[in-house]
Amino acid sequence: MSEVMQIGGVDLRRLAQKVGTPFLIYDETKVEQKLQAFRHHFVHPEFETQVVYAGKAFLCGKIVRMVHEAGCGLDVVSGGELAVALHAGMPAGHIVMHGNNKTPQELTAALEAGVGLIVLDNVQECRALAELAQRLQRHVNVLLRINPGVEAHTHEYIVTAHIDSKFGVSAADTKGWEAILKTVEASPWLHFRGLHAHIGSQIFEPQAFEAEIEALGALSKEMQEKGYSVGVWDLGGGFAARYTEEDAPIPVEQVCKTILNACCAQKAALSLDVQKVMIEPGRSIVGEAGTTVYTVGWFKSTPGKEYLFVDGGMADNIRPALYQAKYDCTAVDAPNTPADHTYTVAGKCCESGDILIEQAHLPEMKTGDLLAVHTTGAYCYSMSSNYNHLGRVPVVFAKDGRAELVIRRETAQDFVRLECQEALE
Numbered sequence: 001m002s003e004v005m006q007i008g009g010v011d012l013r014r015l016a017q018k019v020g021t022p023f024l025i026y027d028e029t030k031v032e033q034k035l036q037a038f039r040h041h042f043v044h045p046e047f048e049t050q051v052v053y054a055g056k057a058f059l060c061g062k063i064v065r066m067v068h069e070a071g072c073g074l075d076v077v078s079g080g081e082l083a084v085a086l087h088a089g090m091p092a093g094h095i096v097m098h099g100n101n102k103t104p105q106e107l108t109a110a111l112e113a114g115v116g117l118i119v120l121d122n123v124q125e126c127r128a129l130a131e132l133a134q135r136l137q138r139h140v141n142v143l144l145r146i147n148p149g150v151e152a153h154t155h156e157y158i159v160t161a162h163i164d165s166k167f168g169v170s171a172a173d174t175k176g177w178e179a180i181l182k183t184v185e186a187s188p189w190l191h192f193r194g195l196h197a198h199i200g201s202q203i204f205e206p207q208a209f210e211a212e213i214e215a216l217g218a219l220s221k222e223m224q225e226k227g228y229s230v231g232v233w234d235l236g237g238g239f240a241a242r243y244t245e246e247d248a249p250i251p252v253e254q255v256c257k258t259i260l261n262a263c264c265a266q267k268a269a270l271s272l273d274v275q276k277v278m279i280e281p282g283r284s285i286v287g288e289a290g291t292t293v294y295t296v297g298w299f300k301s302t303p304g305k306e307y308l309f310v311d312g313g314m315a316d317n318i319r320p321a322l323y324q325a326k327y328d329c330t331a332v333d334a335p336n337t338p339a340d341h342t343y344t345v346a347g348k349c350c351e352s353g354d355i356l357i358e359q360a361h362l363p364e365m366k367t368g369d370l371l372a373v374h375t376t377g378a379y380c381y382s383m384s385s386n387y388n389h390l391g392r393v394p395v396v397f398a399k400d401g402r403a404e405l406v407i408r409r410e411t412a413q414d415f416v417r418l419e420c421q422e423a424l425e
């Protein structure tokens, strides 16, 4: 007799009876351990360091409080994320505001809250921020987002002179970055602190970060020679999570060491001013801690496939449909039974591409069984939609045998609450 699968000491079958399916459950201890690991290992005698959690991976009050308690800062990319962060009690000074098209309203909200850093993306935004800061009489520290010409994605990274990224200013575009630095310099309210770059996601190659740091080193030297002091390097996120057996992320300790040693070497070799180094992990903090639990519905055999349908799909996890992301799963009621069947796990959304796992190896499954899909903690809830009005899934945090509901299920009442018949003109 095999046992029912547990997370954080909580029986998933019992939890399903309480909150219904599908639901997303986080192993709270795993999130804490990841936060602690980054905090513990991202230290260096040569630098002040800061770990900033990228909220876009998964954001709610619970995670904001955990991030703050762990001593980390928080990245936000919109007024909405900023509001959630402030509501949950994150001190504004620990918040970093990102985005390539921050609206005047968002910039105003960031200035009024007094965020720690605004990361400038382009010269127009910089001018608008200077005007708003003047009007509101607010000082603000800024970083400049640089496109370092290093692009990393999973197992490869490339160094290119020209990439048409929508983010930041190319390191090679001297006129471009000079225009922004001069605008900052001309404002008594804006204070240039340093550079930001983010080279990709799900990165397995430590050399990609070394290439990024080399590019930032060369650019910082150039800026320094022109009289601009670059005191901060924010190296972005992109640290990989383990989705399937094929993924072997660089251990946190190793990637932190690689990054800080590379920064130290650049600083020494080029006599740079860099005093502080920041990183912005998102996926690697929450990804592996999350699991989505579905109920198995009907089955269908086609000449090439044995379909197993679940009661969610691309509305709660768009990643397989969006970029062929791979996932593993477990039969909740029989986690130790040999996986001698192969199923195509499909969702219930009206899209042929709504397939969560192409080839899932499982024991024989039947209608009413529960299926746990692993590593759904990052970019699943935050990218979830109302497609087909399935309702966003509830979110549970589990630790030491206790389970806490932190986001309730979205229901039909929530859908109709936003509807109105309001005359506008």
Ligand SMILES: *Cc1c(COP(=O)(O)O)cnc(C)c1O
Pocket (backbone or CB within 6 Å): 054, 056, 057, 075, 098, 198, 200, 201, 202, 236, 237, 238, 239, 280, 281, 282, 283, 284
């Ligand atoms: C998305 C993003 C991150 C986090 O990326 P992960 O791959 O989740 O670690 C960090 N910084 C910036 C600027 C980002 O856009």
